[in-house]
Amino acid sequence: MTWDLRSVRGLRFVFAAGAVALAIAACGQSASSSSSGSGSSAGVTSNSVTFGQTVPFSGPAALYGESTAGVKAYFAAVNAQGGVNGRKLNLTALDDQYTPPVAVQQTRKLIPQELGEVAVNGSATTKAVLNVLTPQGIPLVGPQTGATYLFQNTPPILFNVWPEYTIEGKLLGNFAQKRGLKKVGVLYQNDDFGQSLYNGVLASGLKPAKVISYDPTQTDFSPDAQQFKSAGVDGVIILAIPKPTIAFLNAMAALNFKPVRLMSQVSAIPQSFSASPQEFPSSYVGAFIPALQDTSNTQVKQFETAMHRYEPSAPVSIFAAWGWTEAQVAVAGLKNVSGKLTRASYIKGLDSVHNLQTLGGTVNYSSSSHVGLTKMFMVQARGGQLAPVQ
Amino acid sequence: MHNFFQFVIGGLGFGGIYAFAALGLVLIFKTSGVVNFAFGAMATVVTLTLWSLLNHAGLPFAAAWVLAMVIAMLIGGFTNGVLMRRIERSAVLVQIVLTLGLLILIEGLAGVLWGYGPKSIPQPLSGNPVNVASFLITPNDLFIIGLTVGVGLLLFVVFEWTRVGLAMRAIAADREVASLMGIRTNLYVTGSWALGTALSGIAAILVAPSLGLEPTMMDQVAVFAFAAAIVGGFGSLIGAVVGGFLIGVASNLIAAYVSTNLQLTLIFAVIVAVLYVRPDGLFGRQAVSRQ
Numbered sequence A: 001m002t003w004d005l006r007s008v009r010g011l012r013f014v015f016a017a018g019a020v021a022l023a024i025a026a027c028g029q030s031a032s033s034s035s036s037g038s039g040s041s042a043g044v045t046s047n048s049v050t051f052g053q054t055v056p057f058s059g060p061a062a063l064y065g066e067s068t069a070g071v072k073a074y075f076a077a078v079n080a081q082g083g084v085n086g087r088k089l090n091l092t093a094l095d096d097q098y099t100p101p102v103a104v105q106q107t108r109k110l111i112p113q114e115l116g117e118v119a120v121n122g123s124a125t126t127k128a129v130l131n132v133l134t135p136q137g138i139p140l141v142g143p144q145t146g147a148t149y150l151f152q153n154t155p156p157i158l159f160n161v162w163p164e165y166t167i168e169g170k171l172l173g174n175f176a177q178k179r180g181l182k183k184v185g186v187l188y189q190n191d192d193f194g195q196s197l198y199n200g201v202l203a204s205g206l207k208p209a210k211v212i213s214y215d216p217t218q219t220d221f222s223p224d225a226q227q228f229k230s231a232g233v234d235g236v237i238i239l240a241i242p243k244p245t246i247a248f249l250n251a252m253a254a255l256n257f258k259p260v261r262l263m264s265q266v267s268a269i270p271q272s273f274s275a276s277p278q279e280f281p282s283s284y285v286g287a288f289i290p291a292l293q294d295t296s297n298t299q300v301k302q303f304e305t306a307m308h309r310y311e312p313s314a315p316v317s318i319f320a321a322w323g324w325t326e327a328q329v330a331v332a333g334l335k336n337v338s339g340k341l342t343r344a345s346y347i348k349g350l351d352s353v354h355n356l357q358t359l360g361g362t363v364n365y366s367s368s369s370h371v372g373l374t375k376m377f378m379v380q381a382r383g384g385q386l387a388p389v390q
Numbered sequence B: 001m002h003n004f005f006q007f008v009i010g011g012l013g014f015g016g017i018y019a020f021a022a023l024g025l026v027l028i029f030k031t032s033g034v035v036n037f038a039f040g041a042m043a044t045v046v047t048l049t050l051w052s053l054l055n056h057a058g059l060p061f062a063a064a065w066v067l068a069m070v071i072a073m074l075i076g077g078f079t080n081g082v083l084m085r086r087i088e089r090s091a092v093l094v095q096i097v098l099t100l101g102l103l104i105l106i107e108g109l110a111g112v113l114w115g116y117g118p119k120s121i122p123q124p125l126s127g128n129p130v131n132v133a134s135f136l137i138t139p140n141d142l143f144i145i146g147l148t149v150g151v152g153l154l155l156f157v158v159f160e161w162t163r164v165g166l167a168m169r170a171i172a173a174d175r176e177v178a179s180l181m182g183i184r185t186n187l188y189v190t191g192s193w194a195l196g197t198a199l200s201g202i203a204a205i206l207v208a209p210s211l212g213l214e215p216t217m218m219d220q221v222a223v224f225a226f227a228a229a230i231v232g233g234f235g236s237l238i239g240a241v242v243g244g245f246l247i248g249v250a251s252n253l254i255a256a257y258v259s260t261n262l263q264l265t266l267i268f269a270v271i272v273a274v275l276y277v278r279p280d281g282l283f284g285r286q287a288v289s290r291q
Helices: A005-027 A062-080 A100-113 A123-136 A165-178 A192-203 A222-230 A242-254 A270-274 A298-310 A318-335 A343-351 B002-032 B039-055 B061-087 B092-114 B139-161 B163-173 B175-180 B185-211 B218-232 B237-257 B260-277
Strands: A048-055 A088-095 A116-118 A184-189 A210-214 A235-239 A260-263 A283-287 A356-358 A361-363 A377-382 A385-388 B130-132 B135-137
Touching: A048 A062, A048 A100, A062 A088, A062 A298, A062 A318, A088 A100, A100 A123, A116 A318, A123 A192, A165 A192, A165 A235, A165 A260, A165 A283, A165 A377, A184 A192, A184 A222, A192 A210, A192 A235, A210 A222, A210 B260, A222 A242, A222 B002, A222 B237, A235 A242, A242 B185, A298 A318, A318 A343, A318 A356, B002 B039, B002 B061, B002 B135, B002 B139, B002 B163, B002 B185, B002 B218, B002 B237, B039 B061, B039 B092, B039 B185, B039 B218, B061 B092, B061 B185, B139 B163, B139 B185, B139 B237, B163 B175, B163 B185, B175 B185, B185 B218, B218 B237, B218 B260, B237 B260
Parallel strands: A048 A088, A048 A116, A184 A210, A184 A235, A235 A260, A260 A283
Antiparallel strands: A283 A377, A356 A361, A377 A385, B130 B135
16 A cells, blocks of 8 residues: 555544544543542542542443532532541542443543542443452442442442342332233343343243343334334333433334333433323333432432532432432441541441441441342332322 | 334334435545545534524524524535545545544534433424324324435436536546536535535434434444445445335344344344345446456
8 A cells, every 4th residue: 555645644634633532532521629649548638538430421321420410519518517537528530431441541540549439330331440449459339330240249349339230120020010010021231231130020020021132232113112012011111221211212102102111210311201202101210219309308408409509510310319329328438437548448437337328228338248229119200300109 | 914014114214314314425425435434423413403403592493404404514514625625635544534533523522512411302293103004104204204215316316317416426437537527526525515414414303303312323323324325335326215224124124023132233244145246235336447
């Protein structure tokens, strides 16, 4: 192959354009307010503690990046009360684009400046991040996933907050039976996330009339909707991430097919409920976060007040509520450390978190159990929001 | 058998969308010789602009659509005039890398400007599905199918039977000779980028109500659009339309009768088979060169 002068000039132009692209991708939204740890442990100084976090601020799952605002709001609320043991809390959040290699790269950047990590998002990304954190003894609190692998041979540095996906699957299956649905269909994503939830549905004793697994790359869900309709199902359990959920709901609407919908909390965003051109009478969602409209709930009220005060430009969404809950657990562990604050003493502090009331429920840890929340309940979609079941 | 035809009809709506996206690709390729990998991202920006016009400027849907098309043409024209023209004589690899770079750049910028949360835009035609010969089809799908066939035929007529089309075909055959013949090649190529971006924009506007509008919305649609263009014969407008419908229907039937997990795999297996039998696609013309 020969390269003439024009080609070389062109290539240079391409590299320049690429550099601009990378710069924009890199600047993305990196919420950083860190101070590098020069004290006895990385991320710890005499007056501050820094946590790290990798979340998708860009890419297909960027919506989950809203959870950072919840962590920041909780940290800000704690800082307003004087911090923890005289130390202010900082968060350095980096964009992982929902991609394991990027998450690993960003985690390596965070390690020298963090005590531990909080609210890392995604099943595959968490798995990759754990491979880096575990050998170095760096604590990870509240990965935003309930994938089964996190609950099998849990490493001592990992503190789960989310309930295991099988708990949610079982809840959805039980709810379908209690509602007296005669024929139930299940649509689930063909990966660890979907399979774990589906296993839970089967564990409830429900015998689905029709089961379809989908690939996350699928765009047209009309054949799936048609198959459920042909099978005569009166309820569909949807175990999917938001984008396919919206596409599937629209495909059902296009066929004038209106079964009862039971959905995973992972896709519980307002757009999922309002996406359909037709109003579905019955949509239910498994949840560990209570309905955010229920301001009679003290935890909900504290969360919403802090979000409005400290993160006024961020949406008060279920994703932010996830981050808030995980930050509550991370801070509770910190409060339990009495002597020198190191990663090892922080892990011991987390081990002794007991009967902690969070927005998402009660959390108990011990040196032998790092299971977080274990209770879930059903909420109902009404007016584009999640509300208590009527 | 009833179910089979319902699956076929169900695939026509998305098929029309793939066809529109493929038309945009093919139109640009026909005149400029560039395969624009950024077309999906450019189309998404057009749709996000439409969303802003609807929700922030408060324009009615039809007016917002027309304005979005004008903006699409400006984006396409700008991309060619400012970026592509500088490397029009560069190696194909350079052009490919540039359009891939543009894809990343535009998606990143769109995320910063509009955010990543899925947004809703209305369908051009709303309403419950209607019963046509005992098969259900939505008014919106009927609209998509009609619009795709109509625009495909119109473009075919323009290309085959008008002076503008003749000039564009001359440019596609040999740009330098066309220029020597007095054809304003830069104008035509810029025009094809403008029109091609508008066509891709229509695809994105049509698909957004189904998928939820966000910066990476067209990534998967683009894969099917490329498949449609290749099956039809990369360079044939009618081929793009037929290819779009074929891919839409085939992917529906594979999902229904084989497995949704194998949808993409088998679509590409079909493409390999088609190209093995007809290397230039269903409607492509074999290039002939004189030694």
